[in-house]
Amino acid sequence: MNKRLNIELIKKVMDSLGLNNSQVSERLAVSRTIVGEWLAEKKFPRPDKLVRLGMLLKLPHTDLVVDDAPLAAVVNFRKKSRRALTDTHFADALKKAMLLDLIADYLPEGSLEVPPVLKNPSMEYAYIQKAVALVRGLVGKSLTDVINYSDLVEIIHTYDVVPVPVFWGVTSCRDNDAHGLHIESPRSKKEWIYINLDSYLLDFKFWVAHEIGHIITKCSCDEVFSENFAELFAQSFLFPEEMAAKTYTKLVGLNANQLVVEMIALAETLFISPYTIYKSVNSYAVENGLAQLEKLNSSYVVIKKYVENKSTLIEKLRNDSVHSFARKYDEFLSPEEYVYLAETYFKTPIFDSLKKFLGETSKGDGFLQSLFDIQAVEAKELHYYLTH
Structure with a gap:
């Protein structure tokens, strides 16, 4: 037919x-x-x-x-610098979904049940705050607690989503255009989230929180709504109404330069971007009919430099790791170290599944190149590591 x-x-x-x-x-x-x-x-x-x-x-x-x-997979992106989505992005994501479906049967048994998703997502401020409280509650976090990296990973696994750590660069002009990619496949009934290890450390929480926003709404809303909801959810998840209300009284009336200084000091304790604080506080102000904070204008550059002066996530993971690896060059990341860091910090089962899949099939390094968006030589080395 x-x-x-x-x-x-x-x-x-x-x-x-x-x-x-x-x-x-x-x-x-x-x-x-x-x-x-x-x-x-x-x-x-x-x-x-x-x-x-x-x-x-x-x-x-x-x-x-x-x-x-x-059935076609549902895909959601967190693009770099608000880059426009193109047919190429969607075609590439759908190809990844088909490749992931091939290894789905090699994954360990999933959870018998997962937390509920939002039936009728709304952009209303009060609704988003309720969603934030719901998801924070899954990891025992109150609305004033700091969200740690491990909390984000735990939430991903609570929803039975498979993390796929990748290296997609830090800017929109190199490598893959996305900071994150969420794939829901009706064929394998599995969900996957690509996580960019090259993200600036202070941005990383926001990118993952954004993808969690997609996870809790599933495919119950259109593309534009889904992106906007995920954006608002992420900023409120990391800096909820309770934090925003308290901070508003300290920031309102300050000029742009003073705002940046105060927000950077607060960001240091929460380990998030000052801009996330700025957006969340302004959302609170709009909801309550209050004056918004002073526009940052050129002062935004100070925040951008502050974020970029911090390390990337992969740099932090390598420094924090208690396991030492022989490195040819300071920047060189061997397949062994890549898999170790991915499994240690993200508890992902994808590499064990790939070992079984590659061992039973004739798939070559080209499969890994397409799956992870890596160079041919990197795919060849990773394939050798997983099959020997």
């Missing part, structure tokens, strides 16, 4: 959402002609566009497509 869109339902949902062909084409970054051909059943969307169409209309694959075609 050929794949075909459920046109009648799609048009009905478009009408209920007040969307016309032009608006759909704009949201999906395709031409109105293409949308018209989809709805006239002359063409079928490519996998990445099909995923985004389903997210836009809030329709699961089983309602969107009328046939027994393989």
